[in-house]
Amino acid sequence: MTQSRLVFAFEKPGACANFGSRLLNDEVSRPSAITVTVPARLHLGFLDLNGGLGRRFGGIGLAISGLGTRLTIARASTSEVSGPDAERVRQHLQKMERLLPLRGGHQVRVSETVPAHAGLGSGTQLALAVAAGLRHLHKLPLDIEGDALRLGRGSRSGIGIGLFARGGLVVDGGRGNEHGLAPIICRLAVPENWRILVILDPQRQGIHGPEEGLAMAALPAMRATDAARLCRLVLMQALPALAEHDIANFGKAIKELQIELGDYFAPAQGGARFMSPDIAAILDILDNAGAFGVGQSSWGPTGFAFARTPDEAARLMKITARQTRDRGLDIRICQALNCGAQIVAHTHPLESAK
Numbered sequence: 001m002t003q004s005r006l007v008f009a010f011e012k013p014g015a016c017a018n019f020g021s022r023l024l025n026d027e028v029s030r031p032s033a034i035t036v037t038v039p040a041r042l043h044l045g046f047l048d049l050n051g052g053l054g055r056r057f058g059g060i061g062l063a064i065s066g067l068g069t070r071l072t073i074a075r076a077s078t079s080e081v082s083g084p085d086a087e088r089v090r091q092h093l094q095k096m097e098r099l100l101p102l103r104g105g106h107q108v109r110v111s112e113t114v115p116a117h118a119g120l121g122s123g124t125q126l127a128l129a130v131a132a133g134l135r136h137l138h139k140l141p142l143d144i145e146g147d148a149l150r151l152g153r154g155s156r157s158g159i160g161i162g163l164f165a166r167g168g169l170v171v172d173g174g175r176g177n178e179h180g181l182a183p184i185i186c187r188l189a190v191p192e193n194w195r196i197l198v199i200l201d202p203q204r205q206g207i208h209g210p211e212e213g214l215a216m217a218a219l220p221a222m223r224a225t226d227a228a229r230l231c232r233l234v235l236m237q238a239l240p241a242l243a244e245h246d247i248a249n250f251g252k253a254i255k256e257l258q259i260e261l262g263d264y265f266a267p268a269q270g271g272a273r274f275m276s277p278d279i280a281a282i283l284d285i286l287d288n289a290g291a292f293g294v295g296q297s298s299w300g301p302t303g304f305a306f307a308r309t310p311d312e313a314a315r316l317m318k319i320t321a322r323q324t325r326d327r328g329l330d331i332r333i334c335q336a337l338n339c340g341a342q343i344v345a346h347t348h349p350l351e352s353a354k
Contacts, residue, residue, distance in 0.1 A: 031345035033074035034137045036129040038341045040067035040114045041121040041163050042196070043298040045257040047231050048174055049222035049264065055174035057182065060234055060257075061159035061297075062169040063337040064196055067114045069125040072346075073133040076107040083110030085126060092130040092151055099150055102138060117205040119297035124160035127151040129341070132164075136343055145181050156216075157298075158182030167339040169242060171234065190336030191245045195313035197286065199303040200330040201276040206299030207268060215268040222264060233257050247308050251292025254306070258295030265299075275300030278327040282320050289319050307333075 040063070047058030071089065079097065081090045089110055097106070108130070114120040131147035134140075148154045148161045158172035162184035169190050172182035207215050238253035240246075262273030274280040274296045283294045283303050290312075291305035307313035313333045324331045 030139070031137060031347060033072055033346040034133045035070065035072040035344045035346065036133045036341060037070040037112075037344075038068055038125040038129050038164060039063040039065065039167065039337045040069075040125070041160050041297075042198070042302075042304050043119060043121070043157060043159055044254055044293075044295065045230070045234075045261050046157075047171075047234055048227040049219075050224050050227040051174075052224050052227075055176045055182075057156050058172055058174035058231070059157045059159050059182070060169070060171045060238065061157075061163065062190060063163045063167040063340065064198065064334040065337050066332055066334040067120060067198070068112060069110075069114060069122065069129055070112040071108055071110045071126075071129050071133065073130070073137055074107045075137065076105045079105035079107070081108045081110070083108075084113045085110060085116065085122070088123070088126055089130055092127050093134075095151060096131050096134050096147070100134065100138070100140065102134065106134065106137075108133075115200065115202065115302075117208040117299075118200060119206050119300045119302040121160040121163075121298075124148070124153045124164070127153050128161070128164045132341060132343060136345065148181060149179075154181045158184060162187065163340060165340045167337045169336065171239070186239060188239065188242050189338045190242065191247075192335070192338075193309055194247060194336060195307045195310055196334045196336065197291065197305045197307065197313060197316060198332055198334050199279050199282050199305075199324065200332075201279050201301040201328075202330060203328060204276050204301040206275055206301055208299070212299065219264070219268060226260065226264070230257060230260060233260075247292050247306060251306050254293030254295060255287075258293075262296065269300075274303065276303070278329055279303040281327070282324055282329060282331070285320050285323060286316055289316055291316050 041061050042064055043059060043061040045060055079093060089108055093108055114122045116122045132142060135142055144165055154161050158181050159170060162170040166187055169188050170184050171186040173185040175182045233253045233256055238250055241249035266273055269275050279301055286305040287294045291307060294305040296303050307316055317331060317333055
């Protein structure tokens with residue numbers, strides 16, 4: 001069976017094609033199905049929760065391997081969604097069908113998702129995957145930022161939207177008004193040899209939905225000097241260190257960023273720096289064992305730690321194996337992905353699309 005790949009994909013870490021929108025093979029000019037695979041992301045921290053300069057939030061994050069969202073969309077007489085997170089996908093599908101507008105229905109099969117409300121960007125992944133899949137199925141130009149706004153994504157962070165296109169590590173410049181998205185102001189590739197230990201707590205969820213808005217509103221205004229320090233940590237330490245492949249100083253900056261933000265958000269997290277006490281215990285072990293940049297992604301509960309090499313990551317994982325098992329946690333070794341969404345056009349029916 002024949003299938004053709006679009007010119008942007010993450011076939012393997014570090015091997016990126018330029019972001020584009022044409023098909024490589026003219027025979028699939030009208031594909032019968034589209035599969036979209038989007039990597040999970042880690043949100044490493046906000047930059048400015050003061051907003052005195054006219055912009056608020058800002059953030060730094062990266063795309064990771066091993067966790068992601070995959071769905072396949074095909075034309076159908078009526079619309080139908082199957083698989084995990086089907087209801088959220090159905091809502092995005094119905095809204096995009098109305099907005100584009102599109103004739104007929106669509107069959108969507110969700111084959112993989114990341115845990116919802118775990119700090120891994122599942123909501124943005126699902127929304128953008130549906131929008132991009134529909135657009136490519138109907139030969140419409142991509143509009144990642146526009147679709148993000150239409151589907152209610154990016155209210156605080158632009159990280160997931162920026163990573164959808166290019167992967168790697170990105171920094172967004174914060175929202176400057178109520179109706180626009182935070183612009184991506186920096187994108188850097190992450191060294192292929194680095195590894196990230198990602199710790200999941202399936203027994204807990206991070207703050208989300210209306211509760212998130214209430215939690216943010218209840219926090220005191222961040223002091224301008226504290227926001228300035230966070231920005232300085234990112235601009236003058238984390239980013240230059242990443243550009244020079246200096247994991248020690250990169251990790252030092254991320255760890256300090258996490259300490260500052262963890263203490264700021266502690267009142268909304270039961271008085272703790274991290275949402276999950278079990279993950280906090282594992283992060284402490286990893287930190288003492290030589291891991292870099294330990295922290296929590298977004299509201300958590302997912303935790304992370306960086307390692308210089310695959311062998312070092314394996315050593316760190318072995319050290320924590322018993323403790324993670326006893327606490328019911330899931331720890332895995334991931335790699336940063338320097339490419340964004342993979343979109344594959346199929347010339348065969350949905351039932352055969354992989």
